[in-house]
Amino acid sequence: DVKVTQSSRYLVKRTGEKVFLECVQDMDHENMFWYRQDPGLGLRLIYFSYDVKMKEKGDIPEGYSVSREKKERFSLILESASTNQTSMYLCASSLTDYGYTFGSGTRLTVV
Amino acid sequence: AQSVTQPDIHITVSEGASLELRCNYSYGATPYLFWYVQSPGQGLQLLLKYFSGDTLVQGIKGFEAEFKRSQSSFNLRKPSVHWSDAAEYFCAVGPNTNAGKSTFGDGTTLTVKP
Numbered sequence: 706d707v708k709v710t711q712s713s714r715y716l717v718k719r720t721g722e723k724v725f726l727e728c729v730q731d732m733d734h735e736n737m738f739w740y741r742q743d744p745g746l747g748l749r750l751i752y753f754s755y756d757v758k759m760k761e762k763g764d765i766p767e768g769y770s771v772s773r774e775k776k777e778r779f780s781l782i783l784e785s786a787s788t789n790q791t792s793m794y795l796c797a798s799s800l801t802d803y804g805y806t807f808g809s810g811t812r813l814t815v816v
Numbered sequence: 817a818q819s820v821t822q823p824d825i826h827i828t829v830s831e832g833a834s835l836e837l838r839c840n841y842s843y844g845a846t847p848y849l850f851w852y853v854q855s856p857g858q859g860l861q862l863l864l865k866y867f868s869g870d871t872l873v874q875g876i877k878g879f880e881a882e883f884k885r886s887q888s889s890f891n892l893r894k895p896s897v898h899w900s901d902a903a904e905y906f907c908a909v910g911p912n913t914n915a916g917k918s919t920f921g922d923g924t925t926l927t928v929k930p
Contacts (some may be wrong), residue, residue, distance in 0.1 A: 738917070745922075747906075747921065747923060750917070753917055795860070797860075803865070804850045804862040804865045805852075805860070806862070807852075807860045807861070810859050812857075
């Protein structure tokens with residue numbers, strides 16, 4: 706069964722910390738995405754990548770960066786975590802002509 | 817710019833009743849259309865997709881959806897709902913370029929009454 710694995714289901718971090726959220730897919734998909742999901746705001750795209758070392762900003766990239774050094778891994782980085790980044794973070798991967806496969810999500814709390 | 821509207825924030829149906837979740841999209845060309853389901857605390861799972869061809873598409877878990885170009889709609893249906901279908905449902909639209917980047921609707925929460 707194809708999989709997208711997010712390294713943590715729950716994470717608690719302190720304000721100002723540098724936070725890494727890791728996502729790994731085993732499907733050889735070219736595209737990978739990071740979304741955040743908040744009640745009443747739906748899914749908002751943070752960053753996406755269509756190839757190794759390639760990245761593009763989504764709708765809400767401020768305060769985030771990403772890294773894709775290998776095809777299977779796409780990391781989301783919060784350079785200096787703030788309380789307004791408390792959210793559910795969802796990673797997904799896809800082939801361009803197909804739908805997404807999502808990970809189970811990481812619920813991040815910044816205190 | 818592409819956009820998706822799911823007019824119903826919350827729908828309640830009785831177990832065994834039929835279900836229709838509405839989705840309207842805005843897109844300049846023939847879109848790729850998707851429905852996803854999200855159980856509490858989980859990621860989203862693809863139910864079905866439309867790319868071209870037959871406008872009635874079948875998906876997993878007994879769901880189907882119909883693409884109506886004239887109405888810019890892609891409504892999700894199920895003839896008989898089960899209690900396990902209670903979840904949040906998302907419609908999405910995407911192009912076949914730009915990494916297939918999809919835009920999601922805000923979701924519809926389905927409650928199933930016994």
